[in-house]
Every structure is written in C-alpha cells, then in structure tokens.
Amino acid sequence: MRPQFSVAAMLPLLVFAGCKATPPGNAEIAVAMAVKRHITVGDKRLKNPLPNNSSTLADGKEAFGHYCIACHGNDGQNTGIPFAEHLSPPIPSLASSQVQAYTDGQLKWIINNGLWPSGMPGAKGILSDEEQWSIVCYLRHLPPAGSQGTPEMYTH
Amino acid sequence: MKASFAFPALSLAALALTVGLPLHRVGAASPAAKTIQISAKRFSFDPGEVTLKKGEPVTLVLHSEDVPHGLRVRELALDLKAGKGGTVQASVTPDKTGDFVGHCSSFCGSGHGSMTLTFHVVP
Numbered sequence: 001m002r003p004q005f006s007v008a009a010m011l012p013l014l015v016f017a018g019c020k021a022t023p024p025g026n027a028e029i030a031v032a033m034a035v036k037r038h039i040t041v042g043d044k045r046l047k048n049p050l051p052n053n054s055s056t057l058a059d060g061k062e063a064f065g066h067y068c069i070a071c072h073g074n075d076g077q078n079t080g081i082p083f084a085e086h087l088s089p090p091i092p093s094l095a096s097s098q099v100q101a102y103t104d105g106q107l108k109w110i111i112n113n114g115l116w117p118s119g120m121p122g123a124k125g126i127l128s129d130e131e132q133w134s135i136v137c138y139l140r141h142l143p144p145a146g147s148q149g150t151p152e153m154y155t156h
Numbered sequence: 157m158k159a160s161f162a163f164p165a166l167s168l169a170a171l172a173l174t175v176g177l178p179l180h181r182v183g184a185a186s187p188a189a190k191t192i193q194i195s196a197k198r199f200s201f202d203p204g205e206v207t208l209k210k211g212e213p214v215t216l217v218l219h220s221e222d223v224p225h226g227l228r229v230r231e232l233a234l235d236l237k238a239g240k241g242g243t244v245q246a247s248v249t250p251d252k253t254g255d256f257v258g259h260c261s262s263f264c265g266s267g268h269g270s271m272t273l274t275f276h277v278v279p
Contacts, residue, residue: 066268067263124269127269128270130259
C-alpha cells in the first residue's frame with residue numbers, strides 16, 4: 001500500500017481519537033437526571049404490590065445478593081467495588097438522593113430494563129417481577145454503608 | 157355425664173377443634189391427599205401448568221434435576237426449596253379460585269426470572 005493511501009485509511013481513526021471517558025460535570029449530571037426522572041424512565045406512578053415488611057426486605061436482600069452486588073456492593077453503596085469510581089458515569093450509591101428520588105415504580109423499571117447510557121443492565125427474565133419489587137423494598141431500607149462487608153467475589 | 161368426666165371430655169373436644177380449625181394450608185404432606193410430581197430444571201418446571209380444586213388438599217412434590225430450585229406461590233402460601241438433585245414436598249389446600257403464578261425462588265441462573273409454573277384453581 002502506498003504511503004498516501006495508508007494515511008488516508010487512517011484518517012477516520014482521528015475522529016475517534018478525541019473520544020475519552022471522563023467523569024460528567026455537575027451540569028451534565030443535572031440534565032441527565034432530569035431527563036431520566038421525567039422522560040426516559042417509565043412507570044413513575046406504579047406502586048409496589050408487595051407488603052413493606054421484614055419478609056419482603058429479606059427477600060429483597062437475597063435477590064439483590066444474586067444480581068446486584070457485583071457492581072453495587074452488599075450494601076448498595078459500592079463498598080468493596082474496585083471499579084465503581086472508574087466507570088463513566090461512575091456507579092452511584094443507591095442510598096444517594098439521585099437514586100432515592102426515583103419513585104418505587106421507576107426503580108422497578110430501571111431494575112427490569114436497565115438504564116441507558118449507564119452500564120446498568122436490565123434484569124428482565126433473570127429476576128422475577130416479585131424479586132425485582134422486593135429489591136425496591138431493599139433499596140428503600142439500605143443498611144449503613146460498609147456494614148455488610150465486601151462482596152465475596154472481591155475478597156480473594 | 158359426671159363432672160369428673162365432663163372436664164376431660166370438653167378439654168379433648170376443645171383440643172380437637174383447636175387442632176382442626178387453624179388456617180393451616182401448607183405443611184407436612186397428608187397421606188390421603190392427591191400427589192402431583194413437579195420437576196424443576198433450568199429454566200422450567202414440568203409440568204408448567206397444574207390445575208387444582210378449591211378446598212381439595214393436594215401434595216406437591218418438587219424434585220430438582222440439576223441445581224437448587226424453589227417454588228414460591230404467594231397466593232397459596234407455598235414456598236418449597238429443593239437442593240441440588242433433591243426432593244421436597246408440602247401439602248396445600250387452595251382456598252380461592254383463580255390463576256396463580258409460581259416462580260423459582262432459588263436463584264438458578266440467567267433464565268431464573270422466567271421460570272414459572274401456573275396453578276389454575278377451579279371451583
């Protein structure tokens with residue numbers, strides 16, 4: 001291949017050369033949150049059909065342990081998650097006001113469908129509706145940060 | 157009836173009523189109950205649908221063919237958990253008609269959430 005063709009072939013790569021994952025600024029976060037809370041995340045008015053009691057909370061903790069702790073930690077507050085701050089956007093604490101501002105229906109929607117453009121995957125088909133609702137209950141009663149230790153998968 | 161016999165007799169009658177009347181729908185299998193075998197394998201139950209009669213006791217036998225599985229039906233107050241290759245059972249007497257969907261209650265992998273069994277309870 002002639003040199004001039006090689007250079008031409010590599011030009012499109014320059015388009016992506018400026019792409020880099022950086023932490024979002026405050027304005028970016030505010031806009032993204034507003035869009036998610038009011039436009040993209042559905043089921044705002046849906047109510048949790050499960051009773052808000054210790055049994056549901058225990059179910060939620062168990063289901064959370066199966067699907068969520070790899071990214072959110074046992075406590076939902078990223079304790080022991082080595083990459084939590086290195087993603088863009090970083091993984092939020094589920095106890096934060098950003099997350100707690102969602103309605104129960106929206107939290108269930110996010111668990112079921114995932115949340116674009118973050119890396120949050122949906123649990124549709126992986127967890128039952130009932131398990132997802134029980135997780136919503138757990139999210140509303142998260143234990144103190146650090147109280148549940150580091151997920152076992154990151155301890156060895 | 158003499159008073160000395162009346163008290164024990166009444167006590168026994170009260171005990172029998174107390175034992176017989178509680179809303180005890182799920183418990184140890186009754187030998188007289190009809191038995192339904194259910195096998196669980198990632199990610200389905202076999203059979204996938206079961207028809208029960210309201211008020212008729214039935215023994216549900218859950219057998220896991222691979223990993224641990226569970227069967228939970230909130231409306232029937234049923235929650236069985238079978239270990240890897242294990243078998244468990246419980247008796248249940250449906251007290252209302254309708255279609256009730258049970259789910260696997262032991263996380264068993266990527267299709268766990270869609271592992272369901274529907275109970276049709278008819279009059």
